[in-house]
Amino acid sequence: EAQVTQNPRYLITVTGKKLTVTCSQNMNHEYMSWYRQDPGLGLRQIYYSMNVEVTDKGDVPEGYKVSRKEKRNFPLILESPSPNQTSLYFCASSPYEGSWHNEQFFGPGTRLTVL
């Protein structure tokens, strides 16, 4: 089944404790992206990646890092989480943007609480 998976689905942590949220897709997509969703603000893009070793900032990259060492994986790293990073996070992937058929497939979400 074609899908985007995220782990963990739920995480409660404390300020300053480094964490990684993993994202994996099995559709051989070049493009992957991370979003955060907060009440009243909709989804905001954190980082995206056009392909292996190619990443770029979205609208809210502060406090986050990403890496794209393999095509299927795009982990989101919070080196020193703070309470304002408490949010619902979504990973998404899509085929290379040059195609007309560039639907984004979203993962199920990771709910992160930073105390």
Add this chain to the structure above:
Amino acid sequence: DAKTTQPNSMESNEEEPVHLPCNHSTISGTDYIHWYRQLPSQGPEYVIHGLTSNVNNRMASLAIAEDRKSSTLILHRATLRDAAVYYCILRRNTGGFKTIFGAGTRLFVKA
């Protein structure tokens, strides 16, 4: 950055058509207009997208204004399962591939 503006909420009766508007007055020539919807406790799912011409698929139709400054998602016969938040999105290719979400429209469907 180009932004989209949508009504916060809309209401529809079951079995009736629904027209969900989106304004994107600062859209650029390379921006595609996408629509996604998010059901409760799920990630967003793709609905439809277009560039200049109107588009139809099994889920919905997308009507794009001639000047591309607005678009309308049309659900031809709303069902209770269509109750969701609908996002109008611009996907651009200017120095990268940012995706800009609006705040979305929460659609309520009455039986």
